Amino acid sequence: xxxxxxxxxxxxxxxxxxxxxxxxxxxxxxxxxxxxxxxxxxxxxxxxxxxxxxxxxxxxxxxxxxxxxxxxxxxxxxxxxxxxxxxxxxxxxxxxxxxxxxxxxxxxxxxxxxxxxxxxxxxxxxxxxxxxxxxxxxxxxxxxxxxxxxxxxxxxxxxxxxxxx
Amino acid sequence: xxxxxxxxxxxxxxxxxxxxxxxxxxxxxxxxxxxxxxxxxxxxxxxxxxxxxxxxxxxxxxxxxxxxxxxxxxxxxxxxxxxxxxxxxxxxxxxxxxxxxxx
Numbered sequence: 290x291x292x293x294x295x296x297x298x299x300x301x302x303x304x305x306x307x308x309x310x311x312x313x314x315x316x317x318x319x320x321x322x323x324x325x326x327x328x329x330x331x332x333x334x335x336x337x338x339x340x341x342x343x344x345x346x347x348x349x350x351x352x353x354x355x356x357x358x359x360x361x362x363x364x365x366x367x368x369x370x371x372x373x374x375x376x377x378x379x380x381x382x383x384x385x386x387x388x389x390x391x392x393x394x395x396x397x398x399x400x401x402x403x404x405x406x407x408x409x410x411x412x413x414x415x416x417x418x419x420x421x422x423x424x425x426x427x428x429x430x431x432x433x434x435x436x437x438x439x440x441x442x443x444x445x446x447x448x449x450x451x452x453x454x
Numbered sequence: 455x456x457x458x459x460x461x462x463x464x465x466x467x468x469x470x471x472x473x474x475x476x477x478x479x480x481x482x483x484x485x486x487x488x489x490x491x492x493x494x495x496x497x498x499x500x501x502x503x504x505x506x507x508x509x510x511x512x513x514x515x516x517x518x519x520x521x522x523x524x525x526x527x528x529x530x531x532x533x534x535x536x537x538x539x540x541x542x543x544x545x546x547x548x549x550x551x552x553x554x555x556x557x
Contacts, residue, residue, distance in 0.1 A: 396534040406539055409546040416550025439504060445511035446539035
């Protein structure tokens with residue numbers, strides 16, 4: 290069951306995980322794969338002193354624990370950025386799930402690859418007893434604030450599903 | 455960028471105010487109005503779409519209604535986001551079970 294141990298993450302998901310302080314824990318439990326383009330995006334964020342700049346700096350401290358791959362773009366989705374197309378091709382090539390919080394990316398890639406939003410990790414951590422349901426819901430609230438999700442579909446749907454547990 | 459002519463009549467006072475802004479900021483009046491309008495339209499559009507998606511996520515309105523209001527592309531994207539957000543939690547629980555078994 291290789292798919293339950295290895296995940297490909299984009300910049301948005303790495304930022305989300307670090308913003309609620311679970312990236313370290315996720316790196317202890319799973320192999321997290323990303324690309325050089327994502328690292329470059331994080332390095333660009335890290336040049337600035339704002340909230341995302343600080344989060345990007347923290348993520349880059351974990352760089353050695355990330356598995357960094359390069360991937361040729363063979364198949365292109367028109368509506369998304371080059372970095373996302375690279376991740377999309379990596380997911381196709383490695384047959385691994387891709388985690389992102391980019392709604393456009395999810396919309397255009399969902400029929401072709403296994404793609405999920407970051408709250409997948411909250412569910413994993415609840416089920417494997419690393420987080421309580423309440424901790425996960427609190428982290429979802431923090432994620433909502435930091436990512437400015439307000440009452441968007443990711444937040445409302447994730448909350449509804451987690452509340453059922 | 456493709457453009458389209460859009461004419462509006464404005465009160466004289468407002469045009470005079472625009473002249474003042476234009477002189478003080480040393481900017482082209484039309485360009486300044488265009489920038490401000492773009493900011494306002496972007497913000498209002500996002501706000502309204504957020505309200506619409508909240509209603510959709512809470513099951514108050516259906517995809518067909520969204521499609522009739524804002525078109526198929528936006529309605530399809532909202533549906534994708536809802537489906538994948540649900541699937542993310544469900545799949546997370548399945549993967550979590552496997553993680554527990556393996557540890």
